[in-house]
Amino acid sequence: MELEDLKTIWQDRPDTSRRQQSDRQQSGRQQTSRQIRALLRKKSRGLVAKMKRNLFGELILVLMIYIPAILFYLFEYREKDPATGWALLLLLLYFTGYYYRKKKLLNAMQRPDAAIRANLERQLLTLRKYIRSYTTTGTILVPVMAVLSFMSGRGMITGPDRWAEIGIAALVLASITFLSWRANVWGMNRLYGRHIKKLKGLLEEMDEEPHTLN
């Protein structure tokens, strides 16, 4: 069977079922318009749309945790520990910048009106940046939070054995940071690894040189 011979059959064939066709004949354009309007009201189930929804959820969670904590440290607890309040405020500002960057990256990923090759390339590049941003922030956050918690709970390390204590604390911190980095890399790979592999595969297939195809 030659592909050429199938062109006419392909172009002639209606691509909706007989039931769908008869529905359309009965109620005409209005029915289809209603169906399309209903589709437009639905949420996208694409990967980027899901990532955007998750990001928004994360932002809400961070705001719900940080704002009461900041208010508490800055107003209720200001006599004893004002530094923690300011530190948390700085962290919140950092988070806001981080979410803004991620949102921008996700917006950049959604350009399906570009040529397919360009779109796949952009998706791969942006997804890699997104993952890097997530992994770096997730990793840095662990030692920062640990130091902050330690300072607000115990204050500075003093006393005769302070260097030994600092050494142990640094070692623990480094181990936790390493574990956090590994966990972040594993998590990102589990979430987006398959998609990255698919995008890379498609681009490789597109870039195959003609002489290697025969």
Next chain:
Amino acid sequence: MQEALHQPEFIDLVHEHQALLHKVCNLYCSSLQDRQDLFQEIVIQLWRSYPRFRGESKFSTWLYRIALNTAISDLRRQTRRPRSMELQNIPAELQDIQYEKEKELRLQQLYTAIEQLSELEKALVMLYLEEKSYDEMEEILGINQNNLRVKMNRIKEKLRNLTKQTEHGTGRP
């Protein structure tokens, strides 16, 4: 406000080109649920991109880009089950259409063979069957014409072999 202004015009355009959208869905999805999901996703992406359509390319080129981009880069259908030549696995539309028996069988064989192609090859077959010129294919896919012609020849050969196998009842290679 702007959305309300453009919606009727957009709906008319989708209505006019919906056969094309269904063809993309049939090509990339084997189950009815997947086809409906993909159709919905394509319509949403078209609507989101519609304000950026400036008429620099033909409307059909723009539409193909969005439909194929959505179909190709969507993760969900990686878990789809393979389509076999058995009647229950052939798209409902195909079973439903009163086509001449021979034509219907050939289309069924074509769909079964296409199922075994890569996502990029499916896009090429679709554009070829829709009689798009190599210029337009280049504009939609972003691959140079020399490369496209070689790929197309290879796909034709592949489909010839695949359909030969289904004609002889050997099914999947």
